[in-house]
Amino acid sequence: MRLRGACVLVLASQIVLVAMLLRLTGRSAIAFSFLGAPMLGAAVILVALSWWRTKEGSHARIDRDSGGDRAADGG
Amino acid sequence: MTGDDLGPLFVLPSAPHYLWLFGIAAAIPAITIAAIGVIRGRLPAALSVPGVILIPIFAYLIGGLVMLEESKSVAFCGSCHEPMGPLVASLQQDNGSLASIHWRKGAVSHGDACFQCHSGYGIWGSVGAKIAGITHMVHTVIGYNKYPLQARGFDINSCLACHAEAVSFRAQEAHRDRELQQQLLAGTIGCVGACHPDAHPADALMGATRGAAR
Numbered sequence: 094m095r096l097r098g099a100c101v102l103v104l105a106s107q108i109v110l111v112a113m114l115l116r117l118t119g120r121s122a123i124a125f126s127f128l129g130a131p132m133l134g135a136a137v138i139l140v141a142l143s144w145w146r147t148k149e150g151s152h153a154r155i156d157r158d159s160g161g162d163r164a165a166d167g168g
Numbered sequence: 169m170t171g172d173d174l175g176p177l178f179v180l181p182s183a184p185h186y187l188w189l190f191g192i193a194a195a196i197p198a199i200t201i202a203a204i205g206v207i208r209g210r211l212p213a214a215l216s217v218p219g220v221i222l223i224p225i226f227a228y229l230i231g232g233l234v235m236l237e238e239s240k241s242v243a244f245c246g247s248c249h250e251p252m253g254p255l256v257a258s259l260q261q262d263n264g265s266l267a268s269i270h271w272r273k274g275a276v277s278h279g280d281a282c283f284q285c286h287s288g289y290g291i292w293g294s295v296g297a298k299i300a301g302i303t304h305m306v307h308t309v310i311g312y313n314k315y316p317l318q319a320r321g322f323d324i325n326s327c328l329a330c331h332a333e334a335v336s337f338r339a340q341e342a343h344r345d346r347e348l349q350q351q352l353l354a355g356t357i358g359c360v361g362a363c364h365p366d367a368h369p370a371d372a373l374m375g376a377t378r379g380a381a382r
Contacts, residue, residue: 096209096210102201113234119245127305
């Protein structure tokens with residue numbers, strides 16, 4: 094869900110960028126700076142969070158599994 | 169009357185920039201990968217970081233460079249109808265303002281006249297002009313523009329960069345006055361006002377709607 098949200102934000106920010114590159118006016122520059130850039134920043138944060146959560150989850154799973162193995166060995 | 173109307177002699181050779189094409193080229197894979205992510209809800213591990221972080225940021229950096237370079241143009245400044253439209257329109261009129269005099273004499277490039285006069289000397293002059301431009305964008309977004317527009321702390325190095333070495337400028341008795349030079353360099357007085365005409369006509373400083381209503 095987080096990754097999908099990040100992709101939506103990246104998509105929107107890139108569309109703003111392309112619009113600005115094709116026709117540079119004050120309006121498109123304002124959209125690029127104050128709309129597109131924050132959306133891209135938010136997308137990067139979401140991806141980082143998603144990556145961090147996945148990493149945390151996999152670490153917890155490894156710890157749980159190795160703990161279980163130790164218990165099995167001890168038993 | 170534009171250069172096109174007068175014949176090919178009056179049309180300056182264009183210097184096209186292609187940097188924007190690199191921005192588009194970087195944005196296309198970023199859009200494709202993001203669209204796959206939106207549709208499928210997940211991305212292959214090898215694509216997630218480059219596709220959602222690295223390529224879009226790279227495309228944005230190129231976009232930023234394009235914006236910094238192309239925003240020097242008079243057309244860009246004039247694209248904000250309020251408050252810049254009347255100022256840019258007044259350049260072509262014979263209204264006796266300093267900006268109009270420079271424009272009509274061809275003393276400033278018609279491509280980036282605003283930037284030439286409103287950026288100080290050297291790299292820090294350009295940085296200062298860019299910061300001022302971003303401030304203008306913020307003012308436009310939040311609707312904070314006080315009319316009539318007031319010039320604050322105009323950098324006389326913008327004038328001196330072109331005029332300081334001109335024979336006619338050096339020959340002027342007033343410019344040689346040491347006390348006046350000190351006052352000018354200290355910023356207590358400026359070039360315009362007492363000695364030279366205002367940079368822009370008063371009605372152009374009232375904005376598009378207010379100026380038209382007058």
